Amino acid sequence: MKRKLMETGIQLFDQNGFKSTSVQDIVQSLGVTKGTFYYYFSSKEELLKDIHLTYIEELVKKQEVILNNSYSDCIKKLYEIVFMLISSIKTERPSARIFSREMRHLSEKYIEEIKEKRTLFRKNTQRLIEDGIHQGRFKSGLRADILTMGILGITNWSFYWFNPTGEVPEEKVVEIYVDMILNGIVKNDSVFNKI
Incomplete structure (x- = not known):
């Protein structure tokens, strides 16, 4: 899951920029919860x-x-x-x-x-x-x-x-x-x- 979060982050940061991408955008793209994100990243x-x-x-x-x-x-x-x-x-x-x-x-x-x-x-x-x-x-x-x-x-x-x-x-x-x-x-x- 950590790898999938990173891959999605890479895709969204590249497309939209870091500032314009939220944690919600990342988890929504993967169909997981924010809790999943914060388990791997602070x-x-x-x-x-x-x-x-x-x-x-x-x-x-x-x-x-x-x-x-x-x-x-x-x-x-x-x-x-x-x-x-x-x-x-x-x-x-x-x-x-x-x-x-x-x-x-x-x-x-x-x-x-x-x-x-x-x-x-x-x-x-x-x-x-x-x-x-x-x-x-x-x-x-x-x-x-x-x-x-x-x-x-x-x-x-x-x-x-x-x-x-x-x-x-x-x-x-x-x-x-x-x-x-x-x-x-x-x-x-x-x-x-x-x-």
């Missing part, structure tokens, strides 16, 4: 916190599997992280939108725990970029922190526009992103000398 805010934590913890877990694969190099791992984020749009789009849009409704005690997990995901990605620079697989002199934010920015924003059942398959989107990240979009690397 408040609507706690439900939102659990949705956030479940989403980011699952991403971190998948990311760590990729990063701990000793048979993959940094380029393959970067590709797999981008693929993991884009391919999850099929199943996790509402959770991702809630994660980016509704955090402002959480109190500080909940936000800290979520920020800690989000920071871990970012730091794991940054460490991968730093390893690639150190190993000579990526250009030296890059700002790994800024590059990491750029990579996460383009992948996370995809949850708003990418249609997994549309004309461009997810593999092609990942290929375009990773090619852009690794090779840029100009034919030579002296573009800044011409600006």
